[in-house]
Amino acid sequence: MSKLRLTLACWEYDRTRALADGSVQPEGIDLNYINLHVEETFFRMLRHREFGAAEMSLSSYCVSLMREEPAFIAIPVFPSRFFRHSCIFVSAKSGIREPRDLIGKRVGVPEYQMTAPVWIRGILEHEYGVKHTSVQYCTGGEEQPGRDEKLKLNLPPEVRLRRIGPQQTLAQMIADGEIDAMHTARIPSTFLSRPGTVRRLFENYVEVERDYYRRTKIFPIMHTVVIRRDLYREHPWVAQSLAKAFAQAQRKVYENLYNTAALTTMLPWQVAHVEEARRELGEDWWAYGFAANRHVLDAFLDYHHEQGLSRRRLAPEELFAAETLEDFKI
Template structure:
């Protein structure tokens, strides 16, 4: 029997490269890979269901799953994870020295429901800063006119505005129209070294490490989804994907751990890898539901409390049942 020819859209990560390069195979599948930026994948997936298999925003997927209108079903493979203490950029001339100082401020977001923003709002709540304490201003980072890709029904006390026509998040932060930015990317004004733009947490690695020590959560950003009609037609596929992506991650970590010659263009990779394992354990980028149940449930609670999901989902609600089981010898 010939292998299934399925489209698979995903970002360019070391942990999926063994699949793209053919070093790891997906049982019964001949994938046609599209290596794309996540924003393009999410737009095409949620608007047109363009791909058979693809990376999905955890937040957008949760919104659609809670509403019962998601064209995809996920498996517990997490292509992207990140500590989001790196994701808050501030005007340094507005008296913002700590999270509590964001109360009453105007904060730019590319989309309100982005996964990174859900996690940051959950962190801010630990400092007593609620979503209603901030005026949220939506717009494109570098290109004007970006809108929410998912329709939202936010709580009445959440103030969400749009930038004026022609304005961008980066330009608004640079000219002081907004006081801060929360999002998955650094605005270009920060990258260019604007003298009055900085990070809320000046040492985000230390802040994130402390947060991890308290919560034992490595925030999940993205999941892997299968279009529901494809999953229904090929019942073995969810389990086959988990198996293959696990193998690919192990392959990538073995490469990264081989310190005879550095595999990435960055000094001190070995030391950062040792630090991550000392802080988080050997399997610091774990797949599977049980290893990530607490983190997923924390996210789902925050997502619902922030008014993004119409009902409080349980972690099991996100994943195809066949992806939660595997054989044992």
């Protein structure tokens, strides 16, 4: 019996490498793994639905669920997670020293719907009292002019958004003091190329992020994996097959990272990092699956609705193929 030919677009992660090289094969699927940077994957999947399955911005996926006929269904696999306190940057000309200094300022964001800024706005609002409506958002390309929102947004009027100029970039604007701060996923190039003009709001971000996790038990989810709904309706078994394969590929990395015969990364203290991650976040520190991540998803969906990106507060169960919400037992 022939296997289903399926193209998956996903970046090159250690936790997905076994899918890319074929050492882990999803049951019943002949997988064509295309290694693309995340911005390209998201754009092509959201605008043109080019792939059978793809890594996807958690926020953009939730925005897409507000459409009359949603195009995708997700599986509870999370190839990207990131504590984002380190990704709040401020201009040296802004006078910003602490989070509440952001109130009333001009904040650059490549896209309002990006997952990283959703987490950043939620954390600033609920941890530091900086309401998401208390700043002016300036949207556009971080490094290249002309970036647009991947999906059209219908935001409430209290969210103040303006597009930057057609030749401007956020990275240059923050260094020049034309915006006061940035919420972003990528380090702006001027943080490195123009030292002293751009700095992090939280210089001690590791300490701050560790404290945040200890209090909340939240390791923020950035990306999930989606399947085109037309494909899922025709082959519903694909959801479980892919979810199982992603988990199998991830387990190989857990094992390899703690191998002391030779280092599998270029991090000199790789083994110490693994031991710290286990100590702080537990043995399964990068958990896949629904139950282990429900509290993280609940926090994110609260923020997403609160910030005007989803018309109603989505329930975590609505995000994923029903078959992936529970496992069989022997």
